[in-house]
Amino acid sequence: MHLLNKESGGHGLQPAALNQASSAPKILAHGQLPPPSMDHLDELEAQSIYILREAFARLKKLALLWSLGKDSNVMIWLARKAFFGRVPFPALHVDTGKKFAEMYAFRDRFGKEWELDLKIEPCPPIDAVDPTLPPAARSAARKTEGLKWALTKYGFDGLIAGIRRDEEATRAKERVFSPRGLEGGWDVRDQPPEFWDHFNASPPQGAHLRIHPILHWTEADIWAYTKRENIPIIPLYLSKDGKRYRSLGDQDITNPVASTASSIDEILTELDGTKVPERAGRALDHETEDAFERLRVAGYL
Amino acid sequence: MNMILPSSVLATPNGTTRPQIRIVIVGHVDHGKSTLVGRLLHETGSLPEGKLEMLKAVSARRGMPFEWSFLLDALQTERDQGITIDTTQIRFRTRSRDVVLIDAPGHAEFLRNMITGASQADGAVLIIDALEGVRDQTRRHGYLLHLLGIKQVAVVVNKMDRVDFSADRFKEISDEISSHLTGLGVTPSAVIPISARDGDGVAERTPRISWYQGPSVVEALDALEPARPLEQLALRLPVQAIYKFDDRRIVAGRIESGSLSAGDEIVIMPAGKIAKIKTVESWPVTPVNGSHGAGRSVGITLDRELFIERGDVIAHAGATPRDTRRIRARIFWLHDKPLAKGEQILIRLGTRESRAHVVAIEKAIDPGELSNEETKSIARNHVGEIDISLAQPVAADPYQDNPRTGRLVIEVNGRIAGGGLVLSVDAGQRAVPIDIVPVESALRPEERSARYRHNGAVIWLTGLPGSGKSTLARALERRLFGNGGSPILLDGDTLRAGLNGDLGFSAQDRTENIRRLAEVATHLARNGHIAIVAAVSPSADDRAAARRIADAAFREIYVATPAEICESRDPKGHYAKARAGTLQSFTGIGNDYQPPTQSELRIDTSSGSVADATDTIERMLAETGVLFDELVDLAANI
Numbered sequence: 001m002h003l004l005n006k007e008s009g010g011h012g013l014q015p016a017a018l019n020q021a022s023s024a025p026k027i028l029a030h031g032q033l034p035p036p037s038m039d040h041l042d043e044l045e046a047q048s049i050y051i052l053r054e055a056f057a058r059l060k061k062l063a064l065l066w067s068l069g070k071d072s073n074v075m076i077w078l079a080r081k082a083f084f085g086r087v088p089f090p091a092l093h094v095d096t097g098k099k100f101a102e103m104y105a106f107r108d109r110f111g112k113e114w115e116l117d118l119k120i121e122p123c124p125p126i127d128a129v130d131p132t133l134p135p136a137a138r139s140a141a142r143k144t145e146g147l148k149w150a151l152t153k154y155g156f157d158g159l160i161a162g163i164r165r166d167e168e169a170t171r172a173k174e175r176v177f178s179p180r181g182l183e184g185g186w187d188v189r190d191q192p193p194e195f196w197d198h199f200n201a202s203p204p205q206g207a208h209l210r211i212h213p214i215l216h217w218t219e220a221d222i223w224a225y226t227k228r229e230n231i232p233i234i235p236l237y238l239s240k241d242g243k244r245y246r247s248l249g250d251q252d253i254t255n256p257v258a259s260t261a262s263s264i265d266e267i268l269t270e271l272d273g274t275k276v277p278e279r280a281g282r283a284l285d286h287e288t289e290d291a292f293e294r295l296r297v298a299g300y301l
Numbered sequence: 302m303n304m305i306l307p308s309s310v311l312a313t314p315n316g317t318t319r320p321q322i323r324i325v326i327v328g329h330v331d332h333g334k335s336t337l338v339g340r341l342l343h344e345t346g347s348l349p350e351g352k353l354e355m356l357k358a359v360s361a362r363r364g365m366p367f368e369w370s371f372l373l374d375a376l377q378t379e380r381d382q383g384i385t386i387d388t389t390q391i392r393f394r395t396r397s398r399d400v401v402l403i404d405a406p407g408h409a410e411f412l413r414n415m416i417t418g419a420s421q422a423d424g425a426v427l428i429i430d431a432l433e434g435v436r437d438q439t440r441r442h443g444y445l446l447h448l449l450g451i452k453q454v455a456v457v458v459n460k461m462d463r464v465d466f467s468a469d470r471f472k473e474i475s476d477e478i479s480s481h482l483t484g485l486g487v488t489p490s491a492v493i494p495i496s497a498r499d500g501d502g503v504a505e506r507t508p509r510i511s512w513y514q515g516p517s518v519v520e521a522l523d524a525l526e527p528a529r530p531l532e533q534l535a536l537r538l539p540v541q542a543i544y545k546f547d548d549r550r551i552v553a554g555r556i557e558s559g560s561l562s563a564g565d566e567i568v569i570m571p572a573g574k575i576a577k578i579k580t581v582e583s584w585p586v587t588p589v590n591g592s593h594g595a596g597r598s599v600g601i602t603l604d605r606e607l608f609i610e611r612g613d614v615i616a617h618a619g620a621t622p623r624d625t626r627r628i629r630a631r632i633f634w635l636h637d638k639p640l641a642k643g644e645q646i647l648i649r650l651g652t653r654e655s656r657a658h659v660v661a662i663e664k665a666i667d668p669g670e671l672s673n674e675e676t677k678s679i680a681r682n683h684v685g686e687i688d689i690s691l692a693q694p695v696a697a698d699p700y701q702d703n704p705r706t707g708r709l710v711i712e713v714n715g716r717i718a719g720g721g722l723v724l725s726v727d728a729g730q731r732a733v734p735i736d737i738v739p740v741e742s743a744l745r746p747e748e749r750s751a752r753y754r755h756n757g758a759v760i761w762l763t764g765l766p767g768s769g770k771s772t773l774a775r776a777l778e779r780r781l782f783g784n785g786g787s788p789i790l791l792d793g794d795t796l797r798a799g800l801n802g803d804l805g806f807s808a809q810d811r812t813e814n815i816r817r818l819a820e821v822a823t824h825l826a827r828n829g830h831i832a833i834v835a836a837v838s839p840s841a842d843d844r845a846a847a848r849r850i851a852d853a854a855f856r857e858i859y860v861a862t863p864a865e866i867c868e869s870r871d872p873k874g875h876y877a878k879a880r881a882g883t884l885q886s887f888t889g890i891g892n893d894y895q896p897p898t899q900s901e902l903r904i905d906t907s908s909g910s911v912a913d914a915t916d917t918i919e920r921m922l923a924e925t926g927v928l929f930d931e932l933v934d935l936a937a938n939i
Contacts, residue, residue, distance in 0.1 A: 037594065038594070040321060042596075042597075044597075046596050057541055058540065081584050082598070083544065084545065084547075084583075084587070085546075085585070086546060116525060166392060172391075174418070191417075192413070193416055193717050193720075194711065195416055195419075195420030195449075195710070195720060196709040196720065198649050200715070200716055200717055202716070203714075218392065255308045
């Protein structure tokens, strides 16, 4: 199970690392490794796989939202584990057209290498978005609109999204299976109970569910797992000229943070000492007290 | 305070080897849960930089005094109302572990959210206002912790500053809550006097509570144990799905308890099918050796093709869950509409879902009041014990035997409406509708066997069409009757003309046909008769089901006449019609007959006479205790 663990180190996008990761052996010789007893990452992984399989068993038309970032890459990796190598539903990239060039390169390459059924959906022009939102939030809200378009186009009843509770206070309140209204809205005041890994998976006709298989992971968990499994990453996450991106969004509303971390190990050490929130570089989180919450209620991730 | 270390001291930067414990904070609304969480974050140095200052600024802007609870009440709606609506999770570290604090709402309105939060916890902190004392929601939350199976509970008595840090007041509350919790089977690990606002008792014992000798809140949290994996219990692997993405047929699920390895003999419940684990599949490395324990999400392949579906539970032979259609459960109810006797519901137990109805309701109470016992319905936010009759058999354990497979949720209109613990299951019994009262026979079984000189039995003749089942059955019937016994022939085709006239030849209908045959035959056997069933019964699973129904009375005889001889006999002309294409779904010329592997007897009628075959059967019946030994002697006297 953990073959890729061997000295994988924190090399992000060095060609060698990429080749190693992408040519992951399909089938190896019978049982070379006795599975170790479960550690923290094993537990997170097992829980996420359970959630992904529940989603696949209980919904009719699923898609996985691939934002190209570290979290959704881990999510794709988990889906490949859950379904023994290949993701059995489309990966949907709602494209604002304003991502970094490195992100598009990553998408084009790994969309193929991971044999994803990749669907790329554009977002509407900025004029179509609520003009009362602050500028960055308005820009991000384009993505919500793009998502609604894609939902209408394909009729998905479940969207798998890589949000985490530790990212942001409103996300901490999320359910694993989170019902959305007909307009894609999130009624945070009337969330159904969810316990013992039993999920509410019956969205009303025309509505859809958000499924959050890595809700219980932390930023450090994502990096530790990325390293252990040798999952390729976009090099923007690693320090260059004293700065790196902790979180990747649209080019015009995402800023790098001061950092010298140039490997995953160094990122983990850095995270261990920091008290700066992960989304500090995301402009839209800081415009007003409630801008992010308004976005989420309207259907933003 | 001294429990907290600067994070740079930590040996493992990513926390992967540090134990993680999840703790829920519950209690009556306004007793100070969010304040305690805010204070804990501050005391453990876990606040994001600038957060405290930001919130103080927000408070000032709104003209309100700063409250620790603002840290958590991140949603606009919550700030407006001043109460926690939904669960929030906050992380911090102590010396020995990572702690995830789950702040659950105390307002009765949001009990469903309290349960959502608390169900994820390894331990709980129950908070009580020193001034107000134990309130209805305190009791309710205590009761729900018990129902959620949370055994580790620390109690904090908050707002001690409001009662001048009175040791007497503290003892009064401590005694009351301790006796309430102990009565529920939950022994509090500590009862701690604190002032969350001022910090007393949270990270250290201040002079104002010098009379208190127990642990601080941080110390008490450090003493709670992470949930133990359930590897010591018997294997339970609820099936999530069967995947056929390539030439492998992978049975996927998460091991809820116990462990498994390739080569294990397993039983698939509730049907009781037996197989062996061929491989444990994984990705990117596959297959994998060794033992896989509780908590793992796995995929296995089996050594034989069996019908297996989502909801089945895989267990080891000899340690299986019960199969049942009747469950007694202690539940909490969250739906607006009370749960009433007779109501149709949907049950989820593991990955199985089944329609069900509520046969009876007992001991319904408001756990906040603990009085006014109801027996007609369970109101919202109340608890009670119910008897459930399921539309199909399910595999279940009582929760004392297995906490994971001994709990269920109830769904109404596609939304989770309640949940609870399985108190007991009626093993292997059919659900008896409440208004049916089975009348027992006036005769005792011994009276009949004394007359017939045999015990009741089900003789099940299986084999291809034309193999000689009916001929043998008739000869056996004649022989037993001639010996003074009471044989009754149940021929598959004959019953299809009447009792089973509504059934066709689909797999489902065949299964139902066999079930009815088995039920009728078993009824006759229980009343001392020997029921002789002659039926092709091609499915091994269906025959296994028949054996389970008849249990010890079942004797299977495989009429193993070679297929070409059967076809050449063709007594009913079916082979000819099937070859001509005018008879669909005919067992015989396809490969759909699954021969028995462990029948009591195997007879090939292509060699030997009918009389010889009948002798052989009679001998088997005598050897296996159906016919009384002295039968032979009796016959000699005639």
